[in-house]
Amino acid sequence: MQPIRTFNVSSSLPEQLEPLRKLAYNLHWDWNVETKDLFRRLDRDLWESSRHNPVLMLGTISQDRLQEVAEDEGFLAHMERAARQLDEYLTERNWYRKHRGHTEQKECYAYFSAEFGLAECLPIYSGGLGILAGDHLKSASDLGLPLVGVGLLYQEGYFSQYLNPDGWQQERYPINDFYNMPLHLERDANGDELRIAVDYPGRQVFARVWRVQVGTVPLYMLDTNIEPNNRYDHDITDQLYGGDIDMRMHQEIMLGIGGVRMLKALGLQPTAYHMNEGHAAFLALERIKEYMQQGLSYREAQQVVTASNVFTTHTPVPAGFDLFPPDKIMHFVGHYANTFGLPTEEFLGLGRENPGDKQAPFNMATLAIKMASFVNGVAKLHGEVSRVLFQDLWTGLPVNEVPVTSITNGVHARSCVAKFTQELYDRYLGPSWPATPADNSLWDRVDTIPDDELWRNHERCRSELVVFVRERLQKYLRERGASPVEVAEAQEVLDPGVLTIGFARRFATYKRGTLFLRDIDRIKRILLDLHAERFKGGMLVGQKKRMVQFVIAGKAHPKDTPGKEVIREIIHSIREQGMGRHIVFIPNYDINVARMMVSGCDVWLNTPRRPREASGTSGMKASMNGLLNLSILDGWWDEADYVRTGWPIGHGEVYDDPEYQDTVEANALYDLLEQEVVPLFYDRDEEGLPRRWVAKMKDSIRLNCPHFNTARMVGEYAMRAYFPASDRYRDMTADNHAAAKTLAGWKTNLFKHWSDIKIEDIDIAEPADLQVNQTIPVKVRLNLAGLTPDDLQVELYQGSVDANGEIVNGMPVVMNFQGKDNSSLSVYTGNITYTSSGLQGVSLRVLPHHPHLSSPYEPRVVLWA
Secondary structure, X not given: OOOOOOOOOOOOOOHHHOXXXXXXXXXXXXXXXXXXXXXXXXXXXXXXXXXXXXXXXXXHOOHHHHHHHHOOHHHHHHHHHHHHHHHHHHHOOOHHHHHHOOOOOOOOEEEEOOOOOOOOOOOOOOOHHHHHHHHHHHHHHHHOOOEEEEEEOOOOEOOEEEEOOOOOEEEEOOOOOHHHOOOEEOEOOOOOEOEEEEEEOOEEEEEEEEEEEEOOEEEEEEEOOOOOOOHHHHHHHOEOOOOOHHHHHHHHHHHHHHHHHHHHHOOOOOOEEEEEXXXXXXXXXXXXHHHHHOOOOHHHHHHHHHHOEEEEOOOOOHHHOXXXXXXXXHHHHOHHHHHHOOOHHHHHHHHOOOOOOOOOOEXXXXXXXXXXXXXXXXXHHHHHHXXXXXXHHOOOOOHHHOOOEEOOOOEOHHHHOXXXXXXXXXXXXXXXXXXXXXXXXXXXXXXXXXXXXXHHHHHHHHHHHHHHHHHHHHHHHHXXXXXXXXXXXXXXXXXXXXXEEEEEOOOOHHHOOOHHHOOHHHHHHHHHOOOHHHEEOOEEOOOOOOOEEEEEEOOOOOOOHHHHHHHHHHHHHHHHOOOOOOEEEEOOOOHHHHHXXXXXXXXXXXXXXXXXXXXXXXXXXXXXXXXXXXXXXXHHHHHOOOOOOEEEEOOOOOOOOHHHHHHHHHHHHHHXXXXXXXXXXOOOOOOOOOHHHHHHHHHHHHHXXXXXXXXXXXXXXXXXXXXXXXXXXXXXXXXXXXXXXXHHHHHHHHHHXXXXXXXXXXXXXXXXXXXXXXXXEEEEEEEOOOOOHHHEEEEEEEEEEOOOOOEEEEEEEEOEEEEXXXXXXXXXXXXXXXXXXXXXXXXXXXXXXXXXXXXXXXXXXXXXX
């Protein structure tokens, strides 16, 4: 029966408890221990059953209980303390003011992402990309950045995972009840739902706007599950990464184009737009259209948009990018081509590496790169991989100069470090440790933490993990209808005193979730400590057994059958080998499971095929809790101190034969476990403390916490991307967009004459016996065609020559314009010097130059001698 009218009924709180409402609706509680403890104190069982959702708690808790705590002086004092902390937090964000206090105009940075992982009670994320986006917002709030998030609010979100009796992943899609979540429905001046409309073929689709407050940062999300949309359009914001290619197109249009329209409806005027992956790249089209409506030409509008767009790629392989067939692009967004006055192929060329390839699909990452002035990967190694992936967009540019940089990911410290561990750090390091840079002497205080206190704290975390796993496993088995015997056996899994290795991530095949099971006999010997050399006559010699156990979690994408096969293989191996007490798979991996694992395990295992792991933030979370990493040298681990804070598997080798690679690296893993990891963990002194292990834990905390965190990461984005993009935006829009108009006209003239530039003569003095550091003068004469010396930058390009006759690791040397000769050719001079011996070379190149370019590579043209 359909209602004739609906009402949003909010919780009824005694007047003394009204601060609880403010606390519940700001996600600051997710990383504030005091506030979390407050809601847990209100009703521990309800806190757990509500998936840590304070809004749902306040709406369902009994009035008797509320009245009881309203008269509890201890609870009221606790509440007032938490409320005061929130108020202080909201007003004391000083980092932005310190680094950007001179800014006269108001700034706003819009951060677009298809998913945000903020809290367990907001299941609108799938994995690492979403958690990273959520942590980005949290640290933006910590730093006081004027940032707003833009996303989609999914009615079903990502799936809940369960396994059938055969170990095959199954999916459920619970419906998210937005009215019992920490969400605000945005309204217009008349009190009506704030709505925007987006054009789709033959119709408009409407979306309303929800907000979740993340500290000082608002995250605005679009919801299409409303009238008068048809049933198909209701489902645009139904499932994260669900549906077919048409649905993906619908979602990305709503995110990119709808997101821009939403910000306008909210009265926000961003000065920088950040695309977290290519899902939001259509925002560039809508932004260009908006500026054209203000009277700019397409080329002029594009200068404004490109100058203020930032793009981050998380994808290390071409298959990871969103690709759409050209006919679908023209069907869904082809009207922008008409608005821009672009022929079909030129419009499609915006999403192609080679605009002339009429068969190529439309690549959303390519569109994002072409429409951005700052592009980055998410780790140093990933930056190198990305430069190779995208180098064809800059034809003729050496791969090391491709303008794709890197900002290594981080994690939000207060969100991932266990409560008792945070309190330990606060006690010995001070409360500012989450945002303190690596060069600060604060990190020397890690050594002041007593070994026994750090170790007992960690043993407590491991014990809590074991209890959590047992309870979660029993609940899952009861829901599956398992026998009482199976449920009872779940109470015996794991041992709180045993070396515990964690492996939790998305189950894609390249992550090799079964690598540790490659040699079943050997891993069983490691698990059960059955090494023959440690026995005499069947009895252990001189010490207790040194056993090992694994806790595993993670989901495969619903359409990733090979990924699901990996999970089933793990489950079958556990059963067939009778290892159920020693290897446990936790179903339905989420933020809460992750927090328990990264604090309660001893070692964090990661075994991807290098270089397929763009970053791998779960290992960062583990290290912040003092865990040691055991990983392939990929992603963030490749740039960490992997000797002092863990163990590298291999030395960064890449093999052509994947089977051989798996064998080599599995054996390397077993060797490390047998020879280093297990002996170090069980090496105890007379007090029962593993002193050398604890020393390594301290190194992990001291060396990884200050660098691999989002305080450092978001600060880098601000300094290197947001501030410059906002400055470029102001330059491009000042004086009625004068700079944008000038730059667009200059580029038109540049492209008109570029192919006519000719290098007429190069005069290089060649001494008979060239020595290191000897100066060689060079003079060149150029025909600049219709261009001027101010339009160009002429460079000598010097470096050593490899076996293929190519200059490698070349260094540019800018030449000086000396005027024109009698033939009206432009004369440039410069000097080269070689700082090392051997076969060296030099070349000459011409690049564009203009004061309004973000870099000389922006026009993506280069002329070589």
